Amino acid sequence: MSRKIWVFDTTLRDGEQVPGAKLNLYEKLEVAKQLKKLQVDIIEAGFPSSSAGDFNAVQEIAKQIGQNSNIMITALARAVKGDIDAVYESVRHAQNPLIHIVLGTSNVHVEKKFGKSKQQVLDLGVEAVRYAKTLLPEVQYSTEDASRADFEYLWSTIEAMVKAGATMINVPDTVGFAEPEQFGSMIYKINDRLKNLNDQVLLSVHCHNDLGMATANTLAAIKNGADKVECTVNGIGERAGNAALEEVVMALKTRPEVYGAHTDIVTTEIMNTSRMVSGFMGLDVQVNKAITGENAFAHSSGIHQDGLIKARETYEIINPADIGLDDMELVLTARSGRHAVKTMFAKLGMNQFTDEEFEVIFAEFLTLADTKKEVYDHDLYVIVENFYKQRSKHNEQFNSYSDQFFKLIDLQVIINSEFPSANVKLQRGEDIFTGSAVGSGPIDALYSAMTEVCKLDIQLKQYDIRSVSRGKEALGKVKIQVEYNGNMYIAKASDTDILKASAYAYINAINSIIVEQLVTKTT
Ligand SMILES: CC(=O)SCCNC(=O)CCNC(=O)[C@H](O)C(C)(C)COP(=O)(O)OP(=O)(O)OC[C@H]1O[C@@H](n2cnc3c(N)ncnc32)[C@H](O)[C@@H]1OP(=O)(O)O
Numbered sequence: 001m002s003r004k005i006w007v008f009d010t011t012l013r014d015g016e017q018v019p020g021a022k023l024n025l026y027e028k029l030e031v032a033k034q035l036k037k038l039q040v041d042i043i044e045a046g047f048p049s050s051s052a053g054d055f056n057a058v059q060e061i062a063k064q065i066g067q068n069s070n071i072m073i074t075a076l077a078r079a080v081k082g083d084i085d086a087v088y089e090s091v092r093h094a095q096n097p098l099i100h101i102v103l104g105t106s107n108v109h110v111e112k113k114f115g116k117s118k119q120q121v122l123d124l125g126v127e128a129v130r131y132a133k134t135l136l137p138e139v140q141y142s143t144e145d146a147s148r149a150d151f152e153y154l155w156s157t158i159e160a161m162v163k164a165g166a167t168m169i170n171v172p173d174t175v176g177f178a179e180p181e182q183f184g185s186m187i188y189k190i191n192d193r194l195k196n197l198n199d200q201v202l203l204s205v206h207c208h209n210d211l212g213m214a215t216a217n218t219l220a221a222i223k224n225g226a227d228k229v230e231c232t233v234n235g236i237g238e239r240a241g242n243a244a245l246e247e248v249v250m251a252l253k254t255r256p257e258v259y260g261a262h263t264d265i266v267t268t269e270i271m272n273t274s275r276m277v278s279g280f281m282g283l284d285v286q287v288n289k290a291i292t293g294e295n296a297f298a299h300s301s302g303i304h305q306d307g308l309i310k311a312r313e314t315y316e317i318i319n320p321a322d323i324g325l326d327d328m329e330l331v332l333t334a335r336s337g338r339h340a341v342k343t344m345f346a347k348l349g350m351n352q353f354t355d356e357e358f359e360v361i362f363a364e365f366l367t368l369a370d371t372k373k374e375v376y377d378h379d380l381y382v383i384v385e386n387f388y389k390q391r392s393k394h395n396e397q398f399n400s401y402s403d404q405f406f407k408l409i410d411l412q413v414i415i416n417s418e419f420p421s422a423n424v425k426l427q428r429g430e431d432i433f434t435g436s437a438v439g440s441g442p443i444d445a446l447y448s449a450m451t452e453v454c455k456l457d458i459q460l461k462q463y464d465i466r467s468v469s470r471g472k473e474a475l476g477k478v479k480i481q482v483e484y485n486g487n488m489y490i491a492k493a494s495d496t497d498i499l500k501a502s503a504y505a506y507i508n509a510i511n512s513i514i515v516e517q518l519v520t521k522t523t
């Protein structure tokens with residue numbers, strides 16, 4: 001039997017550090033449910049001391065996903081008592097909770113970031129691990145920036161943390177500086193010493209992709225004794241991202257003779273998980289991305305197509321069915337019924353809706369199907385994303401402030417090469433407002449007209465539009481970033497009409513600013 005490699009998924013923590021990828025509570029719960037289906041061993045659900053919202057999300061994941069289940073739930077803390085307490089309070093509801101502590105080990109972190117001596121930083125880590133051990137039996141210590149650290153100091157840190165009670169040692173290549181051969185031999189040396197010190201401690205790696213080597217470094221570490229890998233779905237994460245879960249898992253599965261190791265991942269759930277994360281976070285998967293990119297199993301040239309028809313393995317090293325890719329996609333239309341729609345949602349891993357929730361979602365589906373004729377997988381993610389957005393609005397402060405929000409009643413945009421102009425009609429409570437403006441383009445005119453109505457000094461910093469799914473009626477998804485009063489706000493919206501999608505995104509940004517103003521006033 002080959003060696004089992006533990007999979008620690010940090011999509012909801014390191015993955016969520018991608019600017020603009022923030023998820024609401026319901027989306028996080030949905031992703032966590034899907035990670036459980038994928039059978040990851042550990043979910044890192046967030047950084048609870050960073051905000052009340054993140055604390056709450058970690059706690060709900062621990063309660064809803066981690067209870068009555070072997071899956072471990074963890075969250076990240078600095079070597080700071082308050083952070084460790086926040087992790088403990090949020091993850092303790094899980095059946096298998098874990099406290100994860102991180103602290104730098106490289107000279108630049110020790111000297112420049114902390115302004116301390118190596119011994120002082122090491123003592124801080126020991127104190128943190130000892131404190132965490134008074135709260136929970138399972139504690140992971142991450143030696144941040146290990147690949148740039150002085151090796152003997154790194155080892156003395158690991159030794160001290162194991163003696164203080166850490167049950168998992170994670171060796172991060174925090175800035176993606178490592179190279180597979182070098183990283184592999186570092187892990188080999190650590191593993192060799194660790195086995196003599198305490199062979200019950202799990203050795204783990206966490207690799208970033210700054211030089212495009214995160215997966216290669218992770219695999220090199222596995223070859224050299226690492227028992228556990230940290231990764232994210234679609235390789236998302238800080239800067240250039242992390243090792244992609246699907247790449248590491250499929251490399252182990254496809255080349256058992258090289259690695260002699262396996263994971264417990266249900267690989268047929270990989271595509272569903274990838275699409276869910278990409279859809280909810282609004283982060284497209286690069287078309288040529290290994291395993292989950294749109295072209296990963298597309299064959300375009302004649303010689304390849306001929307070969308494939310004769311024998312698939314001429315040009316395919318992975319069976320697409322192994323990652324949950326069907327050869328066929330069912331196309332839904334306004335004539336589709338509840339059974340077909342429910343089946344398609346379940347196929348995408350979303351079968352948790354109550355009957356009442358499903359009726360709301362089905363109504364949304366019919367509205368979309370009427371405007372768009374054919375509804376594809378990508379559209380279904382947008383429907384669920386909008387559903388959760390509405391639900392979170394109703395459940396949080398939004399509900400009590402809803403009469404303060406602007407709603408779009410009508411818009412008219414005249415696209416004229418000299419003077420593009422826009423007229424808008426917005427409603428707030430019982431009041432109707434109209435605004436008109438000219439601009440350098442239709443979106444500029446539209447946003448100027450809306451700014452005139454809401455009377456907030458908003459600066460548009462970024463505007464992105466992309467088409468979701470296929471066909472000429474594809475949904476346009478608009479994502480904007482605006483600045484107001486020195487703060488940045490991100491808002492998204494989708495519609496088959498791109499001008500409407502643009503207007504809805506701007507309204508969402510305006511309403512986020514309004515809710516923040518109202519919350520600040522009342523606290
Ligand atoms: C490699 C990684 O991915 S680590 C995870 C990164 N994730 C995050 O940063 C989560 C989001 N962060 C946050 O919400 C905030 O930064 C918080 C809540 C963690 C801290 O906020 P603030 O208290 O305002 O501090 P701020 O972020 O400005 O500075 C970080 C402080 O923590 C210290 N610090 C950084 N890392 C650590 C650590 N591992 N252990 C102890 N202290 C640390 C820094 O030295 C600095 O302290 P200083 O003020 O004495 O110089």
Ligand SMILES: CC(C)C(=O)C(=O)O
Pocket residue numbers: 014076102142144145170172173174175206208
């Ligand atoms: C918290 C640690 C593992 C991390 O994210 C890093 O070092 O990149």
